[in-house]
Amino acid sequence: MRIVMMGTGPFAVPTLEALIASDHEVVCLFTQPLRPTRGKRPAPPTPMRDVAQQHGLPIYDPESINTDEAREILRQQAADLLVVCDYGQILSRESLAEAKLGGINLHGSILPKYRGAAPVNWAIYNGDPETGITVIHMTPKLDGGPCLKVVRTPIGPTETAVELEPRLALLGVPAVLESIAMLEASDGETLVGEPQDPSLVSKAPRLKKTDADIDWTKSAQQIYNQFRAFQPWPGCYTHWSREGKPPLRLILAEISLEPEPAAAEPGTIISATGDQLRIAAEGGQIVVQKLQPAGKKIMEAAEFIRGYQPAAGERFVAESLL
CATH class of the missing domain: 3.10.25.10 (Formyl transferase, C-terminal domain)
Incomplete structure (x- = not known):
C-alpha cells in the first residue's frame, strides 16, 4: 500500500519507523513548517524530519494542508492511505479524498474521550485510572471517525505525561498496522470499525x-x-x-x-x-x-x-x- 505519513511531534516517530520497516511503501512525509525561535533559544527538535531524512523520504511542510497547492502535491503522491499522527493540522474533506482510502489517525486517548490536542495531559490531570490509544478512520470532523482499534493501559499513580506519552506511542504501532490490514481487507462499501458515541465526547484542548x-x-x-x-x-x-x-x-x-x-x-x-x-x-x-x-x-x-x-x-x- 502506498502511504503518505503526516506527523510532526515525537508521538508519531514509532509509527513512521514501523511503516518504513513494513511491507508498505511510505512515499513521503508531510509535517509542520519549521518555526523561527526568539532570541538565542535553540530550534526545537524535529524528530519526524530526522527520521524521514535518514530514510531519504521527501518532506513537505505546507502552512496549510488544505490549500490548492498542498492538495496538488498530495495528489501527485497517488497514495492509497494517509496515516496521520501528532500532525497539528486538521484535514478537510477534499484533502482526505486525495488518498483512495482516506486517512487513519492514531490518537492518544480512548475516543470519544479527550478529543483534541492534549489527550495525554488531560487524562492525567483528571485523575483517570486508565487511558489508551485509538486508531480511527478519519472524517473531516475532529477525531470523529469510526474506531478501528482501541488499546487500553493503566496510568501509574506517579506517572507523568513525559513518561506516559512515549508508552502510548509504542502501543499505537501494532494498532496502526492492524488498522491498515483491516482497510486492505475491506470491500470499500461496508463500514469498518465502531462508530463513536457522541454522548461520551469530552475535550482535550491545547495547553495554556x-x-x-x-x-x-x-x-x-x-x-x-x-x-x-x-x-x-x-x-x-x-x-x-x-x-x-x-x-x-x-x-x-x-x-x-x-x-x-x-x-x-x-x-x-x-x-x-x-x-x-x-x-x-x-x-x-x-x-x-x-x-x-x-x-x-x-x-x-x-x-x-x-x-x-x-x-x-x-x-x-x-x-x-x-
Whole structure:
C-alpha cells in the first residue's frame, strides 16, 4: 500500500519507523513548517524530519494542508492511505479524498474521550485510572471517525505525561498496522470499525500557560495530578506570599504527594526544614523537593530553604488571587 505519513511531534516517530520497516511503501512525509525561535533559544527538535531524512523520504511542510497547492502535491503522491499522527493540522474533506482510502489517525486517548490536542495531559490531570490509544478512520470532523482499534493501559499513580506519552506511542504501532490490514481487507462499501458515541465526547484542548497556576483550594491529589499532567510544559507554579515583600513566583520542579492531612489552611507552609518544603492541601500535603524562584536557576529545596528562609505559617497563593 502506498502511504503518505503526516506527523510532526515525537508521538508519531514509532509509527513512521514501523511503516518504513513494513511491507508498505511510505512515499513521503508531510509535517509542520519549521518555526523561527526568539532570541538565542535553540530550534526545537524535529524528530519526524530526522527520521524521514535518514530514510531519504521527501518532506513537505505546507502552512496549510488544505490549500490548492498542498492538495496538488498530495495528489501527485497517488497514495492509497494517509496515516496521520501528532500532525497539528486538521484535514478537510477534499484533502482526505486525495488518498483512495482516506486517512487513519492514531490518537492518544480512548475516543470519544479527550478529543483534541492534549489527550495525554488531560487524562492525567483528571485523575483517570486508565487511558489508551485509538486508531480511527478519519472524517473531516475532529477525531470523529469510526474506531478501528482501541488499546487500553493503566496510568501509574506517579506517572507523568513525559513518561506516559512515549508508552502510548509504542502501543499505537501494532494498532496502526492492524488498522491498515483491516482497510486492505475491506470491500470499500461496508463500514469498518465502531462508530463513536457522541454522548461520551469530552475535550482535550491545547495547553495554556495559565494552566500551570496552582489553585490551593483543590485537593492534594488534584494538585499532584496537575503537576504530573503538565510536564514538561507548562509545568506548575505558585506565588509565595511574604511578609513585607512582594509575592515571589515559584516554579515547582519536583514534588511528591503525602496523603497525611495537615491541620492548616490549604497553601500554608507546614514546615521548611532540611531538604523538604511541605505545603498543606485538602486531604494531604505537597512535598517540594526542587523549585525555581523567578529569574533564578532550579534549586534543591534545601538550598532554597537556606537562602530564602521560608517560615511555617506563610502562604502559597494562586496568581489569580494576587
